[in-house]
Amino acid sequence: MKKALITGANKSIGFETARQLLQNNYYVYLGSRNLQNGQAAAEKLKAEGFTQVEPVQIDVSNPESVKAARVELGRKTNVLDALINNAGVLGAVPQNALDLDVDTMHEVFNTNLYGVIRVTQAFIDLLQKAEQPRIVMVTSLSASMVLNNDPTWKYYHHKAAVYQPSKAALNMYTIDLAYELRDTPFKVNAVDPGFVATDFNHHRGTGTAQEAGSRIAKYAMIGTDGPTGKFISEEQNPETGEIPW
Incomplete structure (x- = not known):
């Protein structure tokens, strides 16, 4: 049975991704900053008949929490088949380039970029023991x-001078990581879940968490002929999924 760790999995897109993987016979570790929230999410899935799930407390913005989660997970398994770096924050809005708060930028980067790096480095040894390891970076079309930079793009006027740079930096890290792992069985991709109605955007999105979870799970389960080192948005490009960096 394949095993996956999902950060920020106690609600919304992370939770739906967990459900999708469980439906495909994965054992899922639900990463949650708050253990009680993670336990509640796991119990909800178990009530739906999914028994192969358990919570793991992990705050990706806290190095000690990441280390503790690695120790805990190491007691439960010696291999991970998929890591889904889903945990993320938006930061205070509005986010204008001329008057952004640098402390806010540090806070957002600490989760959206540094947190991903912490988690990836902490769990890479478990992933390396899998036959077909997969890493999915949950990014944003934005x-x-x-x-x-295209004035004709429908979201051209939707700018966020803190959040967008954090995800653009995450995309670059994805490219670098995929390059370093290019001669291995790893597949590493940045996947946009779409403009989804969640707490994250005050439910202003047009898509569903179920659609988003399906898109992310797809790239956590891709076969040996699947892409690596790509920026994927099936909302923007339904045909191949790949979009420009």
Whole structure:
């Protein structure tokens, strides 16, 4: 049975991704900053008939919490088949380039970029023991520099001078990581879940968490012929999924 760790999995997109993987016979570790919230999420899934799930307390913004989660998970398994770096924050809004708060930027980067690096480095040894390890970076369509510089793009006027740079930096880390792992069985991709109605955006999105979870789970389960080192948004490009960085 394949095993996956999902950060920020106690609600919304992370929770739906967990459900999708459980439906495909994965054992899922629900990463949650608050253990009680993680336990409640796991119990909800168990009530639906999914027994292969348990919570793991992990605050990706806290190095000690990440280390503790690695120790805890190491007691439960010696291999991970998939790591889904889903935990993320938006930061205070509005986010204007001329008057952004640097402390807010540090807070957002600490979760959206540094947290991903911490988690990836902490669990890479378990992933390396899998036959077909997969890493999914949950990013955002709004991080595409090419699209954001195109006045004809439908989201051209939607700018967030803290959140967008954090996800653009995450995208670059994805490229570098995929490059370093290019001669291994790893597949590493940045996946945009779409403009989804969640607490994250005050439910202003047009898509569903179920759709988003399906998109992320797809790239956590891709076969040996699947892509690596790509920026994927099936909302923007339904045909191939790949979009410009």
